[in-house]
């Protein structure tokens with residue numbers, strides 16, 4: 001049987017067909033672009049790099065969850081509300097009720113993952129599109145968070161977490177920094193700039209690698225391994241590609257999807273824990289629009305909105321691209337409204353090319 | 367001349383009845399599958415063919431009747447019990463995931479993994495080797511293992527679905543309309559494949575509507591269902607297409623007697 005369609009693809013062709021290819025090229029392009037126009041403004045000095053890598057890492061953390069969920073064929077539009085909620089849980093637990101910070105952190109994880117499971121359960125049980133169910137949840141959860149915060153503390157922003165977090169054993173895993181000695185040494189050697197005045201005098205402008213970055217890299221590696229190397233990864237692809245066929249093959253499709261909703265909530269909670277412990281405050285309105293930013297990173301990273309196709313590495317690259325452009329425009333002093341124009345355009349291009357590439361790879365069959 | 371002795375049936379269903387609400391899909395139906403033989407199950411739409419296959423594959427539980435495997439009555443409480451006996455089914459809609467490649471589809475839900483310290487990593491190389499073995503046995507070496515099956519032709523997809531059923535070295539294979547969506551040449555390939563399975567000693571049941579080109583060519587026996595009942599039983603070499611069709615639609619019993 002000789003059939004034109006069964007020919008093995010060439011190496012280069014295979015590489016070009018990979019879902020993360022577009023985001024990879026995009027990252028290179030925006031880095032070159034801003035090296036040309038914003039390098040003079042300090043974007044690629046140590047503190048500049050830290051600035052946009054932290055922003056990128058924040059995007060990456062929530063994009064990883066959204067990515068696996070989208071490949072499993074579902075959305076979660078309540079990610080932003082989940083960020084506000086879990087941050088407030090931590091702040092209220094430790095500031096209002098005086099619980100140890102680590103207890104507050106664990107409580108935030110337990111509650112947000114339980115809500116994620118409930119979200120998934122609702123979607124599965126009702127059979128409604130997750131788009132509409134989680135959109136409802138976006139409002140419900142945001143409202144409940146504000147209500148909870150106002151009725152217990154009379155405020156919607158709680159600050160003063162910083163000293164508590166510094167004494168805690170668990171909080172530094174979210175708000176701390178690593179390699180501080182190394183950075184101080186580099187500062188002393190004159191390799192990175194140090195402050196010359198004020199209370200930080202003598203300290204390097206970048207004092208270490210924020211925990212946030214480790215979370216982002218760790219989550220990307222974990223999710224990429226899970227997705228591409230384990231049976232569970234196959235199940236995620238199968239659940240999003242063809243839930244009916246997956247069920248015939250004995251895959252517990254419902255359980256897979258609910259677990260992915262929980263993982264998305266977990267990622268949102270990581271984001272919130274890092275934010276609250278690092279900056280020392282929580283707000284009931286935190287995380288606005290984050291669900292869309294996560295989805296944009298995932299789509300730039302090559303995933304299909306219809307499920308069954310995508311890449312975690314791609315989502316990570318999408319997050320880097322997002323962060324570089326947002327902060328790059330800031331460094332180059334461009335009008336910030338341009339960022340939205342750029343983002344919308346990028347999203348359109350990504351969706352169009354993904355759909356086209358998918359047709360070539362999976363076939364226009366269904 | 368003495369006919370060669372028949373092998374004992376490996377799978378037999380006796381006096382099976384199954385109703386859906388008021389619809390009597392199967393009434394007192396019996397069927398036997400023998401090793402090394404292909405049995406064609408034919409009948410008009412709604413005759414109960416798929417229902418019978420689903421009873422055989424354990425997806426449906428009959429209201430009445432016996433399920434015998436290798437001569438012994440066995441309890442069947444679901445598809446897993448049947449799979450454990452060595453009975454595999456290729457469903458009418460194939461149940462393949464278009465976005466997964468051939469190897470992922472073949473092993474979906476039954477992936478081979480390394481120990482915990484590898485993170486339960488799928489043994490991809492081992493799976494590919496087994497997949498290639500099976501496809502070579504089926505003379506399908508040209509199927510690309512690492513491309514999404516959605517990009518493949520209907521015939522290739524059908525073949526992968528069949529490969530998935532024989533990957534686990536079953537004794538019995540049930541195929542529900544494997545040629546319905548195929549071109550003539552692709553259907554011929556599936557026919558050759560089925561013959562290959564039977565010649566390796568498997569018992570094969572195949573549903574098809576194509577009496578003249580497929581059933582008569584590729585089966586040893588023909589079991590006709592009509593309105594949920596056994597209507598006729600033929601040996602493929604001793605019957606014409608008209609006789610089979612007559613039995614399906616309830617015309618006069620056998621053209622011979624009408625002469």
Ligand SMILES: Nc1ncnc2c1ncn2[C@@H]1O[C@H](COP(=O)(O)OP(=O)(O)O)[C@@H](O)[C@H]1O
Pocket residue numbers: 386389390391409410411412413414415416417418
């Ligand atoms: N799940 C079901 N629920 C209700 N009726 C069914 C179901 N499955 C099959 N039937 C009915 O049983 C009869 C036999 O159907 P089926 O076995 O699919 O026929 P065939 O495969 O021979 O075309 C039909 O009248 C069909 O409507």
Ligand SMILES: [Mg+2]
Pocket residue numbers: 415416417458
């Ligand atoms: Mg049928």
